[in-house]
Amino acid sequence: MSTSLPADPRQLSIHDYTYQLPPERIAPEPLAQRDQSRLLVSRHGALHDLTFQELPAQLPPDALLVFNDTKVVRARLFCHKPTGGIIELFCLEPVAPHRAIEPAMQQTGACVWKCLVGNGKRWKSGPVTLEFENNGQPALLTAERQEAADGYSLIHFSWKPAELPFAEVLRGAGHLPLPPYLNREDTAVDAVRYQTVYAAHEGAVAAPTAGLHFSEQVLAELAQRGIQSARVTLHVGAGTFQPVKAERMEGHAMHGEPISVSRATLEQLLGHLPRPVVAVGTTSLRTLESLYWLGVQATQGQLSADVVPHVSQWQPYEPGSELPATEALQALLHFLAAQQLDTLHATTQLLIAPGYRFRVIGGLVTNFHQPESTLLLLVAALLGPGWRQVYEHALANGYRFLSYGDSSLLLP
Template sequence: MSAFPDPRLLSIHDFTYQLPAGRIAPEPLPNRDQSQLLVYRRGQVQDKRFTDLPAELPADALLVFNNTKVVRARLFCQKPTGGVVELFCLEPVAPHRSVELAMQQTGGCVWKCLVGNGKRWKSGPVQVEFSVNEHSAVLSAVRLETAEGYSLIQFSWQPAELPFAEILRAAGHLPLPPYLNRADTEVDAVRYQTVYAAHEGAVAAPTAGLHFSDAVFAELKSRGIATAELTLHVGAGTFQPVKADRMEGHPMHAEPISVNAALLRQLLHHAPHPIIAVGTTSLRTLESLYWLGARLARQPTLSSPDFLVTQWQPYEGGPEVSMPEALQALLDYLERTGSDTIQATTQLLIAPGYAFRVVQGLVTNFHQPESTLLLLVAALIGPDWRRIYDHALAHDYRFLSYGDSSLLLP
């Protein structure tokens, strides 16, 4: 599909286009499902509405959604002198590294954070006062150390019996994408979440899912379109720009994924019918499952495999494993260990030159120039990505997180 022999040699500057600021959607539309939908099917482009999506999907498709939920990860704390320090919670460090466990932690915890206005925060605690169920509460933060642009922040709070998830819900703000350049609102509190969001832990929304409404789900059901869910907690690295001249110099961010045995069985039973990912995060998770399973299939005696997909793993060669073999290896592992869920981390970078093992189609928004998300789209549909983006620009599509949608069926 691609003329590129090795994605590591790609220059991100070959994946750019002119995006006028006025084409970036600053706010969501009044109704989720009234966005435009660009349909790309076997080289042909059509303009639709998102409510047309169920009719445009293959009748035997399986749609896979990322059910992560965005947390209010931005905290505006006051110094004793009155100045404000912003803490952007990125990932938990102690006592738990699991996002799910960290959200239930009471009393105190340590997180890796970005610190805004940090140069003016020399030492000592900063605080934010808030209320929970009409009772006053306070969150305190102390900086333990700083490295590589991040800080380790020790949080403690009163009442101590509250879980950290409740603290963030009451004291935090939604981390809107930086290019929106505005504060979050009550509208964002609803619209920067999917209607099916379930597991708290993301610091950015899986934006392809923002278009789905109850009415669209009802139409999917009436047409017999199968659906499934997985979890990838979207990290701030999704906005990380590519600064390297070649992709081999770009460190891909790591994100935690969680997939249960029921989904693995559903994927196995659905093959060879089309599996369509809703969003790049769902796609990266589904493809990562293949690479996790392929490792187990090649080394079935591994008792405690390292469940990490590195960014270049797919491009390093090795004996080929079929998709059913890879998924079955994961199911066999779960059965051996008495577990029901694969918990893993993925740094998978999908770029032109990548061969898809699980996914045959994608529902996604329109992405930033020179981004790893645009590389993923180009990997799926080849050089036609540029024709699609030119069409979207010429036909008044709205771009990025609150923008319009596309259905890509190569």
């Protein structure tokens, strides 16, 4: 890493992590086949141009590949005013009666969510509605604005039939929240392709896009080669697209996201280390590294059954812990055992930027990210100044960028 970089990323300027991304290099649509995307392998600084189908042969043979199995929900709702105008509601996170995403998705009858509101100035008062079908039968969603603050609104939803879970309401009434830079409506193709083939737990409002390249054939070859895999869950929030506006990173508030990791996965990780752990996507990586910092909290007696465990964005940069990763994971397992829990539920704001020292992961599968984004900071933390060589090579050699773009395997 360059000695000119500050050890504390609070002093970084996001403007030092930029590059020129021509609009035509942003992939507007997915390829016909998931695994036909290109794969740029960066191994110890050497670059190789391949296709994603070749990924299994490129991984360390003793690697553990960790996937984020979140599922994107149809979080965009186009409701109608009595006068006929359209109000768009983008569901961000549940507020009542549940704040946790899984029970919120199973809530029946009514609920309150934090939402972004499109055309909000035209919505003076009163409810807006959305008619939809559930299993061929008519259904009705009603939305009322309770209060607005900080660019968001609290929206009270109610629906008939009242026995429908909110997840079913979104499936019938909602649209997929494609990234704003695609600047188009979602299609039937997106309904399939803006989900990973292994998506399992509903709650994300953006896809973990590194996983979009994996086909059943690639997963089968990984298994055939004996490469182990594990699953974690981080429900990707809209904050993943939040631009960094502060002059220095100390002025940027990292978005928080819920994570869930089973006791079995923690045990699998503990048994695998110190052999390489490769994260599929920045969300899997942030989850895995967050486990380390939650383990540090557990050893210091900071976790309790009454408060949802949380990793703050600057925890790794405080006068730190030299705790081995295995001891951190053991401490989390002891915490779960003491609480008689099979799954760790927590939230993370972890910001990974140059100056961060990785405790759990040794490699990353990821797409090519936007200039001046926290995702690019993460890549720069992993590769050091070599991130520029990777991005310059991708731009010079026709790689497609962002959510529906091509992939990379980064082995520093």
